[in-house]
Amino acid sequence: MASLIECVPNFSEGRRPEVVEEIVRTVRSIDGVTLLDYSRDETHNRSVVTFAGAAEPVVRAASAAVGRALELIDMEQHSGAHPRIGAVDVIPFVPLGTTRIEECIDLARRFGEQIATRFELPVYLYGAAALRPERQRLAAVRKGQYEGLKEQLGVDPSRDPDFGPKRLHPRGGAVAVGARKPLIAFNVNLATDDLVIAQRIAETIRESSGGLPAVQAMGVLLENPGEPRYAQVSMNLVDWERTGITRVVNEIRHLARASGTDIDHCELIGLAPAGALLDVAADALGLRGFTPDQALELRLARDR
């Protein structure tokens, strides 16, 4: 029974494709790891690599990628729109399949300690893996960014890393290592082009305005040539086991109808955990006694 874990490291390099390709090659070279995606952003000068596998190969790939990034990226030369504290800015571990978040918390802590020693790199634990409650939010760890942390580290004890030296790595800065649940990017397109309705619905349902827990939402206007214009509620569901797709869609349908419109259709952006979609199926059918590992492929992923 091998746990399935996803790792999504963010690197502070988005302008030199050859550097990003080299890091991706390093990940790919590890047996037992599947590369799921990578993308590079010039404005943010940042790249995101997504891979998955059992705990051991995933840790090996993440560690190898950190080593390569520390050789290839120099934070003294780095600028970009996105906040960051190091050459490898953040490394979240995410449970897939029937893996529990607790395994990723353990893994993040062990991995953090390991790379702190191996690379003499200050490591901050964040998210569900945080040891200090104030570090659960990544924004708190990143406060002041690389430049601010350089001045405060070793001076302000509240900025002490959880593992590693009380000084930045000379080129690589510091890194945030954590655990979080998988994120679902999900959009609901309304049968209207009235942006105000989408914005009002987004504000009603998002957690930050007192709406549904673990839901981030904004209203946008979709304008694709040759297609009708849709007012869209664009969302991140950051904990689908707390607030699932069905609940969000039912709530939006209710609010849309109260505004004299309805849902036209939905879109799932990129990948989502099978469990979140199987829950939608179970809700739609009123399935009694259903468990996600009744899906053959999930049972296999669990047992092999």
Place this chain on the structure above:
Amino acid sequence: MASLIECVPNFSEGRRPEVVEEIVRTVRSIDGVTLLDYSRDETHNRSVVTFAGAAEPVVRAASAAVGRALELIDMEQHSGAHPRIGAVDVIPFVPLGTTRIEECIDLARRFGEQIATRFELPVYLYGAAALRPERQRLAAVRKGQYEGLKEQLGVDPSRDPDFGPKRLHPRGGAVAVGARKPLIAFNVNLATDDLVIAQRIAETIRESSGGLPAVQAMGVLLENPGEPRYAQVSMNLVDWERTGITRVVNEIRHLARASGTDIDHCELIGLAPAGALLDVAADALGLRGFTPDQALELRLARDR
């Protein structure tokens, strides 16, 4: 990209647990194969073993299981309620994940030829792997059973095997090897205990009475102590890509309401391909542009 294939051999032994355990042990001993289930029936004097993996280990496990069964089971001593032609009666290969049925057809034919030679065993190809159209139905291959086949083989050319000798294996008889799509056992419990309504709905929707393609259905009365009694439409969906769960449930809901009742809840028995359940989710949400490999775990199963 390794194809994921399920194999569900049926063995003509259900009364000697030690024999069944030994066959299961043989399957389990093959690297790369996951045992999903096995069950033994005394009345039928028959056992079913379900396992899965990539093509190569699945074939290796199936071949090893045939070898062991031919050593341990003697058809000359066998009787039971279920029709059968051999010690290993039938071996279907089933596509899982993103595997196509065509791969299972190829596999069944290669495997059939291989065991015919290795064990001097007459092999009949059935189901989607049949080479003669009249052998698509397993019942046609099994006609007259072991005893009848023993007399006709080598005499009646219409009973010639597709591979192997024109005489039964001295202890093991013959075997049917085939390919079929995965089967979904799915029940809809009505908000009534009127069995006649469930029977009428079952008759309306099943293919054999001119209803929905690839649907087998019957009406039964569910009586569990301490629970309400439900009239149940009990089904096998034998090709969910032709007739999926949503279509069946919508049809039953429509018919139930026309009879003054409704669906109370549904039950999925055992395992189902994730794709069949993801389709239900996509239908329920009106998801546009959705593909099953947007489910993270299916993408991983495909890519690794």
